[in-house]
Amino acid sequence: MSVTVRAPAKINVYLGVGKVRDDGFHPLETVYQAVSLYDDVTVTDADEWSVTTLADGVHVDSGAIPDDDTNIAIVAGKALVAHHRIDRCAEIEIRKSIPVAGGMAGGSADAAATLVALDRLWNLNTSDDDLLAIGAELGSDVPFALVGGTATGTGRGEVVTPVEDNGTWWWVVVFNDEGLSTPSVYGAYDLLEGGDHDYRIKPAMLDALREGGHSDSLGVFIYNDLEDAAFHLRPDLERTAEAVLECGATMTVLSGSGPTMLGIATDADDARTIASRLAARGYERTAVVHGPVAGAHVVAYS
Numbered sequence: 495m496s497v498t499v500r501a502p503a504k505i506n507v508y509l510g511v512g513k514v515r516d517d518g519f520h521p522l523e524t525v526y527q528a529v530s531l532y533d534d535v536t537v538t539d540a541d542e543w544s545v546t547t548l549a550d551g552v553h554v555d556s557g558a559i560p561d562d563d564t565n566i567a568i569v570a571g572k573a574l575v576a577h578h579r580i581d582r583c584a585e586i587e588i589r590k591s592i593p594v595a596g597g598m599a600g601g602s603a604d605a606a607a608t609l610v611a612l613d614r615l616w617n618l619n620t621s622d623d624d625l626l627a628i629g630a631e632l633g634s635d636v637p638f639a640l641v642g643g644t645a646t647g648t649g650r651g652e653v654v655t656p657v658e659d660n661g662t663w664w665w666v667v668v669f670n671d672e673g674l675s676t677p678s679v680y681g682a683y684d685l686l687e688g689g690d691h692d693y694r695i696k697p698a699m700l701d702a703l704r705e706g707g708h709s710d711s712l713g714v715f716i717y718n719d720l721e722d723a724a725f726h727l728r729p730d731l732e733r734t735a736e737a738v739l740e741c742g743a744t745m746t747v748l749s750g751s752g753p754t755m756l757g758i759a760t761d762a763d764d765a766r767t768i769a770s771r772l773a774a775r776g777y778e779r780t781a782v783v784h785g786p787v788a789g790a791h792v793v794a795y796s
């Protein structure tokens with residue numbers, strides 16, 4: 495039998511970053527939103543661990559996604575097996591739509607999907623708390639990929655608390671052919687800014703999500719502390735941000751640690767118009783997505 499689980503990409507509608515901690519991580523106050531761009535992970539019982547990635551429609555540099563035990567999906571599978579003290583292996587197939595090293599937590603989505611898929615395949619009945627704890631060990635963004643929806647992230651991002659979001663928010667996502675390493679962006683942030691400021695989420699932003707009104711009511715609050723650091727490392731991203739605004743988005747923001755850029759749109763039609771204007775200016779790799787959507791969930795048993 496095989497189980498397929500779908501896990502969403504995330505955006506950080508707000509990302510506030512504090513001073514680096516002794517363990518090398520940064521304290522965060524973030525508002526995550528799961529958006530309608532997904533990786534599907536299929537697991538099948540096997541004699542040894544293996545992983546393959548099908549990347550239709552996604553630009554993947556050769557060698558960008560490891561096909562050995564360092565792939566985060568296998569790391570996740572082994573962590574679940576260790577947690578339950580069982581001796582099992584699986585063949586993992588990842589059908590990728592989330593850009594690699596794009597700041598949309600694609601690897602984290604694959605890890606979350608693998609945990610849920612193997613839990614169902616082997617009837618492990620892992621509690622939600624245990625799944626979240628195993629996920630947090632794998633990466634700061636993994637717990638949110640399990641939870642989905644809209645949620646705040648605190649600690650190093652792994653403490654996830656769902657928030658009420660009554661909107662359907664439309665985003666234009668502008669991909670970039672060249673990935674950006676998360677540690678390098680945090681490193682540049684330490685040098686340029688350092689985190690010595692009030693980085694807390696503004697309560698009025700949570701009100702805007704709860705009210706779920708016009709995109710401008712949320713747009714005024716979207717913000718990312720890592721944006722200047724990413725622009726410093728990659729000046730072309732600042733030009734992309736300008737283009738997104740010129741093509742009609744009311745606000746633009748870097749997605750996570752980049753290089754993906756986001757523009758907020760008023761509705762689906764507006765988002766498609768912005769995307770087609772961007773295409774006319776040479777920004778052809780875009781997607782129109784909406785959020786919030788569900789976290790990692792089973793889509794097929796076969």
Ligand SMILES: C[C@](O)(CO)[C@H](O)COP(=O)(O)OP(=O)(O)OC[C@H]1O[C@@H](n2ccc(N)nc2=O)[C@H](O)[C@@H]1O
Binds near residue numbers: 680
């Ligand atoms: C940029 C974000 O996507 C925003 O949600 C996340 O902070 C990154 O989350 P992630 O990719 O799951 O990150 P992890 O795999 O946990 O950590 C990768 C590296 O990013 C840096 N890192 C990550 C999270 C955090 N709160 N502070 C950090 O400084 C550290 O250098 C760490 O070694």
Ligand SMILES: Nc1ncnc2c1ncn2[C@@H]1O[C@H](COP(=O)(O)OP(=O)(O)OP(=O)(O)O)[C@@H](O)[C@H]1O
Binds near residue numbers: 594596750
């Ligand atoms: N299943 C996987 N999918 C993508 N990348 C993986 C995977 N497993 C390991 N990796 C490695 O992890 C690196 C970061 O990948 P990922 O796509 O998760 O970055 P990201 O979207 O920028 O993450 P985040 O937004 O959480 O910082 C890649 O460059 C790749 O070498």
